[in-house]
Amino acid sequence: MALSYKTRRRLSLLILLVGMPLYIVVAVTLVNLLERPPFWLELIIYVLLGFLWILPFKAVFTGIGQVDPEAKKPDER
Structure with missing residues (x-):
C-alpha cells in the first residue's frame, strides 16, 4: 500500500x-553500556x-x- 504525499510528509x-x-x-x-570504548570505536x-x-x-x-505531485496546478480547477 503506497502512502500519499500528505501522509508521508506528516x-x-x-x-x-x-x-x-x-x-x-x-x-x-x-x-554507555560499553563502558566508554576508545574514541575511534565510539565514533x-x-x-x-x-x-x-x-x-x-x-x-x-x-x-x-x-513539490506535492498530487497538488493541482494554479490554472487547473
Missing part, C-alpha cells in the same frame, strides 16, 4: 520530532547507528522535499 515530521530524539537516547545508552559506532536509523524510513522520506 509521518516524516513525526519521525523527526519524536522518533529521532528517542533513537538518540537509545543509541547513547547503548554506547564508528555513532556513525553506523546514525546511518542505520534511516534504512527503515527511506520510503517515507523519499520525495518529501519536492
